[in-house]
Amino acid sequence: MPVRRHGGVKWPAELKRAVQAGGYACGANTEQDLGPMVQMRKKDGNMSLLDGKKYHIITFGCQMNEHDSETISGMLQENGCGEVPSAKESDITIINTCSIRENADKRFFGTLGQLKKIKEKNPAYIACVCGCMMQQQHIIDTVKSKYPWVDIIFGTHNIHRFPALLEKVYREKQKVLEVFPDSAEIVEGLPAKRLYQHKSFVNIMYGCNNFCTYCIVPYTRGREKSRSPEDILAEVRRLASDGVKEVTLLGQNVNSYRGLTESGKTCDFADLIYRLDEVEGLLRIRFMTSHPKDLSDRLIQAYADCDKLCNYIHLPVQSGSSAVLKRMNRKYTRGQYLELVEKLRAAVPDITISTDIIVGFPGETEADFEETLSLAEAVQYDSAFTFLYSVRTGTPAAEYADQIPEAVKHERFNRLVDLINACSARKNAAYVGRTEKVLAEGVSKKNDRMLTGRTEGFKLVDFAGEKSCIGQIVDVEITQGRTFSLAGRVKEPIPGKKKE
Ligand code: SF4
Numbered sequence: 001m002p003v004r005r006h007g008g009v010k011w012p013a014e015l016k017r018a019v020q021a022g023g024y025a026c027g028a029n030t031e032q033d034l035g036p037m038v039q040m041r042k043k044d045g046n047m048s049l050l051d052g053k054k055y056h057i058i059t060f061g062c063q064m065n066e067h068d069s070e071t072i073s074g075m076l077q078e079n080g081c082g083e084v085p086s087a088k089e090s091d092i093t094i095i096n097t098c099s100i101r102e103n104a105d106k107r108f109f110g111t112l113g114q115l116k117k118i119k120e121k122n123p124a125y126i127a128c129v130c131g132c133m134m135q136q137q138h139i140i141d142t143v144k145s146k147y148p149w150v151d152i153i154f155g156t157h158n159i160h161r162f163p164a165l166l167e168k169v170y171r172e173k174q175k176v177l178e179v180f181p182d183s184a185e186i187v188e189g190l191p192a193k194r195l196y197q198h199k200s201f202v203n204i205m206y207g208c209n210n211f212c213t214y215c216i217v218p219y220t221r222g223r224e225k226s227r228s229p230e231d232i233l234a235e236v237r238r239l240a241s242d243g244v245k246e247v248t249l250l251g252q253n254v255n256s257y258r259g260l261t262e263s264g265k266t267c268d269f270a271d272l273i274y275r276l277d278e279v280e281g282l283l284r285i286r287f288m289t290s291h292p293k294d295l296s297d298r299l300i301q302a303y304a305d306c307d308k309l310c311n312y313i314h315l316p317v318q319s320g321s322s323a324v325l326k327r328m329n330r331k332y333t334r335g336q337y338l339e340l341v342e343k344l345r346a347a348v349p350d351i352t353i354s355t356d357i358i359v360g361f362p363g364e365t366e367a368d369f370e371e372t373l374s375l376a377e378a379v380q381y382d383s384a385f386t387f388l389y390s391v392r393t394g395t396p397a398a399e400y401a402d403q404i405p406e407a408v409k410h411e412r413f414n415r416l417v418d419l420i421n422a423c424s425a426r427k428n429a430a431y432v433g434r435t436e437k438v439l440a441e442g443v444s445k446k447n448d449r450m451l452t453g454r455t456e457g458f459k460l461v462d463f464a465g466e467k468s469c470i471g472q473i474v475d476v477e478i479t480q481g482r483t484f485s486l487a488g489r490v491k492e493p494i495p496g497k498k499k500e
Pocket residue numbers: 208209210211212215216217218252253291
């Protein structure tokens with residue numbers, strides 16, 4: 001599929017200023033140079049400078065980053081590169097960074113430090129950094145000053161330009177920096193080397209307009225922009241015809257998806273789900289992430305109407321206290337969140353629900369925290385990602401005076417985790433004796449005689465079964481409920497499903 005661009009990139013004057021001090025060249029010399037240059041291999045069959053190069057990608061962070069790494073990998077493979085399992089075996093290493101939490105920052109700098117030795121042994125080695133952290137000037141400055149072995153710095157808005165940047169480094173023997181502050185463009189048709197054979201991520205939108213006060217994403221991923229429904233449908237049809245059974249639709253807040261159809265009409269997220277439900281060969285649709293303030297009644301209805309939409313939702317609550325939610329700028333109250341859960345359970349009684357919770361947000365009192373505990377108890381989550389609040393430079397909450405002492409945060413965190421884990425274990429124990437439809441994804445990492453997969457409700461299951469089940473949805477009898485997963489055995493393949 002040819003690469004297409006919608007919208008445009010404004011030539012960022014800041015870019016020229018940003019690169020001047022660090023010995024880096026701009027990726028492009030003029031605004032015209034910014035065209036898509038994914039495929040560097042020459043049409044006459046001559047080799048590109050990238051042919052035969054070995055690359056390794058290290059990815060931090062969310063599914064969005066994982067999917068960006070799949071795209072980087074796909075572009076490199078189209079240009080004749082091959083993936084290797086470690087940085088030291090590679091000619092090119094790419095670190096795709098995440099800035100959502102302090103811990104990810106630290107791990108990034110630690111990993112970057114390790115590349116120095118490789119560069120010392122092999123001066124032709126190319127070290128590249130990209131992702132959300134590179135959208136922050138103070139991080140770029142740190143990389144430039146303290147990690148001079150980095151050859152390419154690029155951002156979240158110009159991933160499609162990576163092969164061109166690499167060629168420039170090889171050709172001109174100069175370091176390159178190209179980071180755009182934001183971009184209204186969407187580049188379609190980029191190749192991706194999928195991490196999984198039978199399931200795939202599909203970006204439906206990029207960016208975020210919500211500005212939760214603790215979150216750096218709107219500053220690193222820019223404003224919301226939605227792909228057209230036709231482009232998404234075409235991608236999902238291609239994936240389904242290539243054997244993909246399950247897609248996970250990705251966006252920072254999929255509920256605010258607003259795609260423009262070819263005829264100029266607006267397609268919202270529920271419309272998109274109804275259209276995807278028709279795709280032949282596709283068996284499951286999931287999505288991530290869903291902001292409670294934008295969860296519509298039509299989407300709840302779609303759960304009831306669309307067979308392929310899995311009965312599972314990840315609905316981040318962040319806090320059970322309306323006062324904290326207000327300071328987080330979440331734009332819903334505890335009561336409104338609980339109402340949504342009630343509506344979801346009324347429409348889909350067996351829906352499984354997971355969430356994200358931040359502990360120790362500035363100003364969180366013991367009473368606020370107890371409201372979080374009571375909300376978790378009331379909702380009875382199937383699972384939850386719990387986080388200690390960490391200061392993100394550049395966000396409003398970083399400036400709040402009433403930061404919570406670490407010891408208090410940790411004590412609250414432990415109480416919450418105990419409650420969440422007890423609830424998960426109880427809910428998982430109730431699955432014993434049930435038969436669940438599980439997409440067999442592969443051989444279990446813990447035990448190579450077992451398979452692993454997910455139920456419709458996103459529960460991880462290790463189960464005994466033939467390898468020929470991989471890629472199929474099989475009936476699994478659940479024999480054990482653990483805190484974080486289930487165990488079971490295949491009952492029988494679904495009649496009529498082709499074995500691979
Ligand atoms: S909705 Fe809030 S938490 Fe999610 S990406 Fe946007 S700003 Fe961050």
